[in-house]
Amino acid sequence: MPDVTMVGALNAALRMGLRNDDRVLVFGEDVGRLGGVFRVTEGLQNEFGRERVFDTPVAEAGIAGVSIGLALAGWRPVAEMQFDGFSYPALDQVISHVAKYRYRTKGRAPVPMVIRIPFGGGIRGKEHHGESPETYYAHTAGLHVVAPSTPLDAYRMLVQSMREPDPVIFLEPKSRYWAKETGELETDGLPLHQARTVRDGDACVILSYGAMVARSVKAADALREEGVDVGVVDLRSLAPLDLETIASSVRATGRAVVVHEAPMTLGLGAEVVARIMELAFDSLEAPVVRVTGYDTPYPPASLEQQWLPSVERITEAVRRTVEY
């Protein structure tokens, strides 16, 4: 079984998309000649040519806006926003048009596309390079918002996203870009909008996504040594949420902790907790706890590990929940 990084898996998924659908276009800043600042698009321009894989001017609203026109002309854009913090200039195009074109035209002019955004911190980056913008997108009806946590899942989810009839915001946890996983790249398996049970556990369930899934698993490992058997669910799809899996995992244990990098206030955890209250209140044995980034700007590199949910913060939250 081969080892694959998330960067490699995403690269393979884009290659697969370009090969299987001759309407797929891959473009963005530095994605062509350079292969992307993270090398996710490496080699694609050489293989598929400058018409299907191309560099754009440094203009994120332009990238999102031309994606709409290209989609209306029958192409399937797979656009890259170079960094989370640089995706904000495109928000007007994404919120006002990408998300709403199908609705505004009563389904007659949908604009299927994938917008890939490396997100989250943990790589000792500069400011504006560690943002967690998922709430902005998940709050906008008309978008699908997904975030893989492992290389093999990243491959599957990106291939599936390129087949979606609706626009997909594809959030890539950049601190997991170089993590390796062993296994074959497969497109079948879990559907795009289903959560994944990473491990079972009867004491409590940790609900997480993106880079924090790996950290949640580490926390679960540590807790297991203490005799606390904790389950982990990778949400994968942030909009729509897989409410069934969320509710059933909470019903099974009666205790839940939600973990994400994004700041707490109105972070995705707020929605997850509210849904748990609506769907599984009677099963709850303890208040649901959130372990998140703080309600501050993302910090400089030297402080980011104090800001991000640590294994210790997660285990402490689980213990508190279990002991409640």
Place this chain on the structure above:
Amino acid sequence: MSTDQKESADAPFQLIAPDGTPNGIVDVGLSQEELRELLRLMILARAIDRDCVALQRQGELTVYPAFLGQEAAQVGSAFALEPDDFVFPSFRELAAAIVRGVDVVEYLQYHRGTWHGGPYDPYEHRFAPICVPVATQIVHAVGYAMGLKLDGKPGCSLAYFGEGSSSEGDFHEACNFAGVFGAPVVLFCQNNGWAISVPSSEQSSAPVYLRAEGYGFPGVRVDGNDVLAVLKVTREAAERARSGGGPTLIEAMTYRMDAHSTADDATRYRTPEDVAAWSDLDPIERYARYLQREGVADEAFRVDCETEAARRVGEIRAGVISTPPPPEDDLFRFTYSEERRA
């Protein structure tokens, strides 16, 4: 350069003087029937526009943005396009929609508040949804044109926008993409003098059309109240685009004779004298005088056009008034490809 020289350099291209006399030889390659059709369309568009204001006052439309005075800019440019070209309007291009054949009753569902920007099928007449976030549609037009070019298909797109839109970042990004990718697109600015209450003199310090040079493609300023001049420059731009010549920026100098919308009170920021000066430049009067002078259309033709327009207005009014609100299920039907209720 003296001010006088600057002004003459920026003088818009014109074929017909305001009094209807031709500026030199006017040959735009239209048949007499097509020449008459332009007048008919402008008269029809104005009649519909005037009745839309009335419909709003009577509570049948929500807010309505009138295009009074801009008939030549819209009719001339839309008439210059081929059926396969794709138009990306802003929110004041009902006259262009009429030329494209968009069903006016369907179009007005937007202003009636029964649906958002795309109540008609955008593909049927290749007329994109009405677009309100200022300048965003220009980028869509460029993307569409890039798509045509990638496909090797003939055709072009045309984006309508106002001089106010030229201040937005999206205008710049659209122009820059258009230039870099050699997109077959016509960037059609209607400089109607006002961005709600702010005059164009306070919107930018140089003419809009001059910016084209910075993007590496031609820019042209045209008398937007001269329907034949507008038609000619638009057709040249569209032909250049279709034949691989890339984008063109057109700045059509016109005037918004009515308020920004029915929710606006233009007397708060401009005088009757400001408007009167432009009344003398009325695009329909000018063109009717020209056609009469050339022996192409007489007063009787104009009366026929007015009669026909009144009849169409009556039909449209009846259609608008009889349109019920959409079913409540429509709240959920179109957000995603699969209905989702939440």
